[in-house]
Amino acid sequence: MSLVLKHSEISTQVVQSFGQIILSTLDGTIVAVSERVAANKLSDVIGTSLPDFLTSQFIHPTELLETIAAPDLIPASGKTLLVRDQSAPYYVHVHIWDDILHVKWERQTSNIIFTTEVSKFHSTLNGRSRSLWPLVTEALEQIIGYEQIVILQILDDKSSKIVSGPPPLLGKVFSKNFITEDTYAYMREREHIYLPDTARPTQVLYSAEAGIVPHADVMAPPRPPRFSKYVGAKSIIAIPIILNSELWGLVVAWHSTMREIDFQRRVVCQLLVQSAARSQENLIKEKQLEFYELIKRSERQLRAKLSDGYSLNFCLRQHMEPIRQLAKADGIAIYYRGLINGAGLHASEADTERIVRFLQSREKPLLKDNNFRLRHGHRFDTQLTFAGIAALQVAKEEDHYIIWFRKETVSSVIDVEETARKTQDGSDDDGYRFIEREIKDTALFWDDDDLSFIHSLDKMIREATIIRAKEHEHSKENLISANNELEMLTFTLSHDLKNPLSAIKLGIQVLQRKDSMPKEQQKQWFSAIEDGVHSMEQLINSTVELTRTHDYKYVKEPVATDDLIQKIFDKARSQFQNPRCTLRVGKLYPVCGEKGAVRQIFSNLVENAVKFSLREADPCVEIYSERKEGRIKYVIADNGIGIPKEEIMTIQNAFQRASNAKGFPGSGIGLALVTRITKRLGATMTLESSGNGTTVTLTFSDDCL
Incomplete structure (x- = not known):
């Protein structure tokens, strides 16, 4: 396209491809136009009156002119009006950004409001017996009529996975560089991204000066969407799914031929996705409440065992199965000073020892790694039977760990490979190509629920340890008291037994030496000996009775x-x-x-x-x-x-x-x-x-x- 510019100061930047865009000052002077408005007649538009241009463009745009004449009354979210030209109706979107009036319009392609479809969707959503996201894709298919719709979930490592869609695509995983971070940032700021012609994702915005910055809503994507190229889409729309203020995923719909979607239809789809996201949030909260109740129940059982005097490690061993299940692990091992107890899928004793040494070298109480075998398999002499682990140091004890194990989930991932090759017709191939790689030595991610449980368990163990320490201190005080009493008892016995023993000894000696002692004196000495024996017997019985009153419970x-x-x-x-x-x-x-x-x-x-x-x-x-x-x-x-x-x-x-x-x-x-x-x-x-x-x-x- 040949372009003749009459103003050397004209600057350019790229904006979204669909619609026509004009920027003006608040007093109505046009300062920027998109190429769809007047690419060959810039001097006839830039610097002229916005009201005059709109009057020449549309038939009786009275409400539109009144809107731009009173910019202070335009809501922060903007205002959308319906106007007509000689051939068709148009949606005109007006809003203000950085003291610049933005006017954008696009042709209306449908005048149907989908009240029935929306009501049916909400009714199904409230009483659903099926998974949420297939309902969303079915509803959107009826509204926009595109050939394919999928739900793409963004995973923890910024890779993404199709969790709802047709069988050939369901379960596909895309690498983290498939959708780049700047693309994610672009999506977070928008209610939807729409490309009616993927071959032409942008258009040029001509400005009277370089300092004019259009609103983010009209800015073009940072790069051509790779997903549209992968699926061969000519038209595509993506609607962000926001859960708890975070970008959870995307609804992506596409068509193999160019097909426009009316603005009203796009808004309805956007509202349906937002409604589904709120339902998903509620569902997550319900599951979390159930999950936390299970955690609390396990905590109560664990605390009860500890209060009965059992050791912490014994209690953990007795609850290994719920501890494994609540972390959604395939196996578990508890390591305590060389003792190893395992259940389900877990490492051998030798490998567990190596894992513990690795954990001790990190000096961090918590580890989660779904790629443990991939990253650290070389440290072991044998092939590990698991792929991912999570580990918790128990009560900050150097030789006490809980280790959870997850098995390998073999899958494939769609990756992007940079290339500089040319296509058969000699044109550039966008500088990249898609390759599908098999992913091994990787387990499922440890998600927020898993970590929430592990943190909750850690907190409960630390609290129980503090209580146990107080109980031991109290037991120690009792033992000291008992020892003091024993010392006193020993002293008393050694002292009090001397008197009757002395009397008995003296009586025996006298009787042995005086064979001719009168019977009356003998009776007196025998009586004295008997009294001594009786005193000793009474003293011993009293001592035994005293010791029986002290029954100390020794905690193993x-x-x-x-x-x-x-x-x-x-x-x-x-x-x-x-x-x-x-x-x-x-x-x-x-x-x-x-x-x-x-x-x-x-x-x-x-x-x-x-x-x-x-x-x-x-x-x-x-x-x-x-x-x-x-x-x-x-x-x-x-x-x-x-x-x-x-x-x-x-x-x-x-x-x-x-x-x-x-x-x-x-x-x-x-x-x-x-x-x-x-x-x-x-x-x-x-x-x-x-x-x-x-x-x-x-x-x-x-x-x-």
Whole structure:
């Protein structure tokens, strides 16, 4: 097209392709026109009177002229009028932006108002038994008559997916560079994007000066729409779906031949989509309420278990399945100080250990990654059976994690590849082409609902931990009080028993020395002895009655033993002067018990192992643990003097020592004490000895792990 400009100051910029556009000052002087208005006659339009031009363009535009004559009365959203020229009616849109009057008009192609269709749509929407978006596409098909309509959802990583549409396109995923960020920004600012001719997506706006900036509503898209090229559309319309003030997706409709959509039809479609978006928001809120109720129910159950004295890890294990389901995961694992419990699809123990080390290196309490295998698979020796994970550090404990797993979802994605090739006729091919790539090692995204649940779980765990810490502090105070009472009781017994014992001892000595004592004096001394025995009996009975009134509840919790055992061994080696003694340690699982009780058990057993191996040339103590069938088994073996076979059954009695233990310090109450403590903890102890070394096996339940 040849263009003769008579004003050298004329500047150009691109605007949307459909309609005719004029910009004027508020007093009615035209300062810019689009090429559809007067591309070859700019000097006849720019700088002239807007009212005069409109009068020459339309038949009796009285209301239009009155509108532009009173710009202060034009609403901020603008005003739309209906006028006619010699051949057809036109919609004229008038609004003000930056003190510039914008006048845009387009031909009316339909005078039908779709009241019936709109009412039917709202009725179906309110009582629907089907999915929302297919209803939307059906309603829009009736209104605009385009061949294809799809719902395109924008995913977290800015890729997009067709969630409603015809089977050949349903489920198609487009890469994040298919619809660029500037295109998304352009769509957020508009109620719809309409291209009646995709081959000509823009037109030129000629301005009298460079400083004139038209309103965003008339600006052209930042780049030609790639989707229209992909589907072969000649005409296309896209309506943004806004949910909770965010761009959730797009309704996209297209036709294989050029076909205009009347302005009134476009507005009706836009209103229907907005109505559907509100319904979707309400549906999401309803689902969220149901979801949050499930979360609260699980929280209440979890809190109840914790208040009953169970450990945090035990409670999490008992609720693994709801914790997995609420995060919509395919599997779950709970890692606690080397203990791993899993359900559903989850990593092997070795891979879980590697995942935990990776999480610890990040120093962040929460991780979500739907491409974990793709990004980190090289860190593992074996092929991972899952693709995505989410992980939560429990109560900020370094060795306590909940890990959720999601399986791989193999799919394909439509991507855009830059190219500089020419088409067969020698024309440029827009500089890109479409390729479909298979996507592997990727799982479904962790969405807002998933993260909401994980954050809620984290908050509940932290609150429960604080409550548990307060309970432990209270229990500790009770134990201190009980210990003080025990010390006082011990002192009282040692003091109060001396008097009757002294009387008994003296009476016996006197009776032994004086064989010829008169019977009356003997009776007095026997009476004194009897009174002493009675006093002791009364004192003992009172003491027993007193101790029965104190029944303290010891809360089981996981007790780590690795550092504990090492400290006990080092102390015993020094105490019994056995510096040559070595310690071999295997896997040490945490033990379910009360910390003080567990310390007493291992102190007695490790000290015995070190003490009774003193005379060996290469004294050695070996300790390891195993986990099997809901039990934790500890083995403590030494190469010391051993226990005679015939004494194995009696050695656990109080004050009973082995016949070969002469020359070694001890009172004979250690094993008896261990036996009683293990029974209180619901554990068992067995002894084995062949005369050369002793093996002690402790078996604990894992009900708190």
